[in-house]
Amino acid sequence: MLSNFGNLLLSLNILLSLTIIYFSCKCLKASGNLISRNIYQISSIQSTLIIICFFTLIAAFIVSDFSLITVYQNSHTLKPIFYKIAGTWGNHEGSLLLWVIILTIFSFLFLVYNKEHPKNFRIFTLIVQNFLIIGFLIFILFNSNPFSILSPIPKEGLGLNPILQDPALAIHPPLLYLGFVGSSIYFSAAIASLITNYSSKSFVYSIKNWVLISWCFQTLGILVGSIWAYYELGWGGFWFWDPVENASLLPWFAMTALFHSLVVFEKRNLFYYWVIILCLLTFILSVTGTFLVRSGILNSVHTFASDPSRGVYILLFLSLMIFGSIFLLFKKYKKANYNINPNSKETFILVNNWFMMFYLITILLGTIYPIFTDALTNNKISVGPPFYNTVILPIVVIFLFCMAIGPRAKWIKNSFENIKFYLLALIVSLSINFLINFLFNSYSALSNLIIISALFLIISSLFDGFKSFRKNKINLAQIISHASFGFLVLFIGLNHIFSIEKDYNIKLGETKNFDNYTIKLENIELENFSNYKAIIGKLIISNTKNEEKKILKPEIRIYENPQTLTYEASIKTSILKDYYLTMSNIDRSEYYNIKFQKKPLMIWIWISVIMIAFGGFLRLFTNAKNN
Amino acid sequence: MKFKLILILFILNFSFLYGSENKIDQNLIHKNLRCLVCQGQSIADSNSDFAQTIKLVVKDLINDGKTEEEIYSFLAEKYGEWIVFKPQLNKHNFMLWFLPYLVLIFGGLIIFFLLKKGKRNA
Amino acid sequence: MQKIIKITILGIFFFIIGVFFISLNKNTDYNTESLIGKKIPKVSLEYFNENKFYREEDFKKNNYTLINFWASWCAPCREEHPLLIELSKEKNLKLLGVNFKDKKEHARTFLQDLGNPYDFLARDNLGKQSVSFGIYGIPESILINKDLLILKKFVGPLSFEDMKSIKVIIN
Numbered sequence: 004m005l006s007n008f009g010n011l012l013l014s015l016n017i018l019l020s021l022t023i024i025y026f027s028c029k030c031l032k033a034s035g036n037l038i039s040r041n042i043y044q045i046s047s048i049q050s051t052l053i054i055i056c057f058f059t060l061i062a063a064f065i066v067s068d069f070s071l072i073t074v075y076q077n078s079h080t081l082k083p084i085f086y087k088i089a090g091t092w093g094n095h096e097g098s099l100l101l102w103v104i105i106l107t108i109f110s111f112l113f114l115v116y117n118k119e120h121p122k123n124f125r126i127f128t129l130i131v132q133n134f135l136i137i138g139f140l141i142f143i144l145f146n147s148n149p150f151s152i153l154s155p156i157p158k159e160g161l162g163l164n165p166i167l168q169d170p171a172l173a174i175h176p177p178l179l180y181l182g183f184v185g186s187s188i189y190f191s192a193a194i195a196s197l198i199t200n201y202s203s204k205s206f207v208y209s210i211k212n213w214v215l216i217s218w219c220f221q222t223l224g225i226l227v228g229s230i231w232a233y234y235e236l237g238w239g240g241f242w243f244w245d246p247v248e249n250a251s252l253l254p255w256f257a258m259t260a261l262f263h264s265l266v267v268f269e270k271r272n273l274f275y276y277w278v279i280i281l282c283l284l285t286f287i288l289s290v291t292g293t294f295l296v297r298s299g300i301l302n303s304v305h306t307f308a309s310d311p312s313r314g315v316y317i318l319l320f321l322s323l324m325i326f327g328s329i330f331l332l333f334k335k336y337k338k339a340n341y342n343i344n345p346n347s348k349e350t351f352i353l354v355n356n357w358f359m360m361f362y363l364i365t366i367l368l369g370t371i372y373p374i375f376t377d378a379l380t381n382n383k384i385s386v387g388p389p390f391y392n393t394v395i396l397p398i399v400v401i402f403l404f405c406m407a408i409g410p411r412a413k414w415i416k417n418s419f420e421n422i423k424f425y426l427l428a429l430i431v432s433l434s435i436n437f438l439i440n441f442l443f444n445s446y447s448a449l450s451n452l453i454i455i456s457a458l459f460l461i462i463s464s465l466f467d468g469f470k471s472f473r474k475n476k477i478n479l480a481q482i483i484s485h486a487s488f489g490f491l492v493l494f495i496g497l498n499h500i501f502s503i504e505k506d507y508n509i510k511l512g513e514t515k516n517f518d519n520y521t522i523k524l525e526n527i528e529l530e531n532f533s534n535y536k537a538i539i540g541k542l543i544i545s546n547t548k549n550e551e552k553k554i555l556k557p558e559i560r561i562y563e564n565p566q567t568l569t570y571e572a573s574i575k576t577s578i579l580k581d582y583y584l585t586m587s588n589i590d591r592s593e594y595y596n597i598k599f600q601k602k603p604l605m606i607w608i609w610i611s612v613i614m615i616a617f618g619g620f621l622r623l624f625t626n627a628k629n630n
Numbered sequence: 631m632k633f634k635l636i637l638i639l640f641i642l643n644f645s646f647l648y649g650s651e652n653k654i655d656q657n658l659i660h661k662n663l664r665c666l667v668c669q670g671q672s673i674a675d676s677n678s679d680f681a682q683t684i685k686l687v688v689k690d691l692i693n694d695g696k697t698e699e700e701i702y703s704f705l706a707e708k709y710g711e712w713i714v715f716k717p718q719l720n721k722h723n724f725m726l727w728f729l730p731y732l733v734l735i736f737g738g739l740i741i742f743f744l745l746k747k748g749k750r751n752a
Numbered sequence: 753m754q755k756i757i758k759i760t761i762l763g764i765f766f767f768i769i770g771v772f773f774i775s776l777n778k779n780t781d782y783n784t785e786s787l788i789g790k791k792i793p794k795v796s797l798e799y800f801n802e803n804k805f806y807r808e809e810d811f812k813k814n815n816y817t818l819i820n821f822w823a824s825w826c827a828p829c830r831e832e833h834p835l836l837i838e839l840s841k842e843k844n845l846k847l848l849g850v851n852f853k854d855k856k857e858h859a860r861t862f863l864q865d866l867g868n869p870y871d872f873l874a875r876d877n878l879g880k881q882s883v884s885f886g887i888y889g890i891p892e893s894i895l896i897n898k899d900l901l902i903l904k905k906f907v908g909p910l911s912f913e914d915m916k917s918i919k920v921i922i923n
Contacts, residue, residue: 387715
């Protein structure tokens, strides 16, 4: 019953999208600057129906309706209700429904909130967006339908992987999709802008807030994914340059470049075509990411179960999008005359975009290069952290220096009255870095440069903020985001330099010593829980310098449905550091393998990212207030 | 005056490097090797039989005085390049390492010409 | 100039989409075929029963040798064992069994229960020797010829087809 209802709603939505396109075309030919009422009405019905459709699927998960294949494959009656609901979007088919909801709702909201813009521009945006919606709905209905039925109806589901039953992971898709699926609206707006030649500054106002919204949520989505990886996956890291992680990062660079360029476009009416290219690029990267992740073409810890037919469809859709964009750009490109003073803020924003494109292309290259070598030379290679770190980190140093100086440059003509201040900031940065080397441990040349440049960025931003606060002309959002980015690099750098990792094979009752610490495996307990059995190890970490003792209890969990073995890290988080311990058994031996890590300043890494997003939200808030 | 101070501080900062050893970091090598029987984990993170065997072999190679690159080459020769997370610099992969910097230079050139043209129009 | 840019961009686009399309249909799983055609590395395998070591020269006398890595704790090894017994009857082929990370008593019991197809028996206690052969899972078998060139690698238990293909090669 739920299945039929769901399918009905999906089909209705396709019809509604077609209707919208039909009425939109009619409206284009009509005179006047008003969009007919029925378009608004159909749009709101469309949003309502897709929301109901989504709730239908959620309902199916809550009541454990195993007649639906998706529910059967991804749920279980014993799962806690929170995770039953989260399971709705934690799988391929359900997450596609989440895609469509965001596409639809953003379409409606854009229509409603942009009444002061030209009619044709808004109509074309609506048309393009609805083509995207139809594309995804067809994909769902004919290839990845969450409402497909299974017969006979199984009594119990296959259960969701226990690693995926985590609060951070539950909100990860919604946050992320608000980010890169949300970028669809300015993709459509960009195409509409090209078609209708809406290239004035006011175009910026129509998409500005949407870019910010998607950027903020993309940032948070990536953060939550990393937090989940840190707490759940047991290796103590939060970024592996895994293809799926990279897929979420690529649109982020495009978005960041975009809203910086929007600032230039708004202020100086420059770089229109570049702005358009970035708008198109962001969503194209989003769909490319989806293609890479769901088609099975890449090998990753995170991939959904793969199926080549999905890949073919998404690839076709992606090709159409790219080809259409390129074609339109070629047709509409007009050479523009402009004047830029090299010594001005717009140059620095160009520099920002230059670096963003560098990061983007490097990460894109690293991600898809193995696909190319495998297809063309039959040789499988791996591209992992060593590649990305080696190529990107040195450039980050230069980037941070530019980021510190850029915001203070003036529009049109800048005069470097601030040299004195920068030299002072450099002196302070060098001094602090020296102190760190002296008081703790020295580190590599590259690490030194990273710490120094991060400190320089922080000091510049904070001083910037202080000065403009005095003048009462403060750009608080920018100060917060830029300083937080500096803090992020600083904390990641310090965390990397001063982390301690030890790997031991240890027996019950044994003690291991290193640096100022001793670790003792004091006890092993077996405990039974509702859906798993656990082997819990009690390890005592003693700091021989200050007699501090910490007890860490890592677990080996044996789940029944499905049969899996997971290793739960024991993590003790505090303001200054995290202690991280995982334990696993060694086959055919009485020894256990423990990995102990001391990770300074972990929590500040998360806080920095939250503050970066906070800056974005603050800007949104002030934008809304000023309107 | 300030420039002198900066220069002194700079030298001070990097003087610490003279002390730093070129010691082989076993843990780093483990992190840069793929566990072939696991899903996307490194040798450092895995405790499969295979990972343990490789850890022993790496230790032996280090004791034999092999450098990090030699260890990667040895294992890549036995298991294929897939086992090493750092793409080896050979004729297949050099594009991977050089293209990003080419892009950087290319972008820089574009900006340079843009600014030159823009300045002319001013 | 503009035309060149347009053609380059379109070219890159078609190239990337093309490669993606090819890869979709391709899906190669990882294997260690890279070793085929190369000589086996220096061998230093400890005899199972004595304190001697096998060297590569020991195998030059054989027309063909099948090196089989096995262990008593490995379930698929039991499945392939009958096929090894069958292969041991081949005149042109000698079998070298390498007992991998195992206890002697368990290994002996295994061979007593299921039969001993091996002409040569060695052990690799810590598994380190297996790495020189590019072994990453048990069971795995390598077929070499008189000149110690690797002809075929079998990852996982030998199947009936694998055994037939071996028979074809050695005869």
